[in-house]
Amino acid sequence: MACLICGPKLATCGIVISIWGVIMLAMLGIFFRTHSAVLIEDVPLTEADMKEDKNPPQNIFTLYNQVGYNCFIAAGIYVLVGAFSFCQIKLNNRKEYLVH
Known part of the structure; x- marks a missing residue:
């Protein structure tokens, strides 16, 4: 039995938002994986990260890589949506x- 949850307009909106989310998050994931300097403000750095590490x-x-993986995971969730x-x-x- 089919489970109809949302109407056609909401489903279409979900597709549009999903396409945008997959493209945006995949690009962000790629840029984080390549260690883009522009995105340094979005990396969860603390002062201890720089002083304690040799x-x-x-x-x-x-x-950077962890944030990139998180972006790819979020893009996967958008694919499911x-x-x-x-x-x-x-x-x-x-x-x-x-x-x-």
């Missing part, structure tokens, strides 16, 4: 053809 750049690069929205659009289209 090799501070390596610690910063590790934090997009797939759910696509299924909802298909169920709404199928419902239109049913005779009541």
Whole structure:
């Protein structure tokens, strides 16, 4: 049995937002993995990260990579939301053809 949860407009909105989220977060993930200097403000650095470590750049690069992985995970979640929205659009289209 099909589980119709949202209407066609909400499902379409979910697809649009999912596409935007996947593109944006995938690009951010790539830029974090390449250690883009512009994104240094978005890396969760503390003063202890730089003083306690004997090799501070390596610690910063590790934090960059972790944020990049988080972006890829969030992009994956957006893919799931997009797939759910696509299924909802298909169920709404199928419902239109049913005779009541």
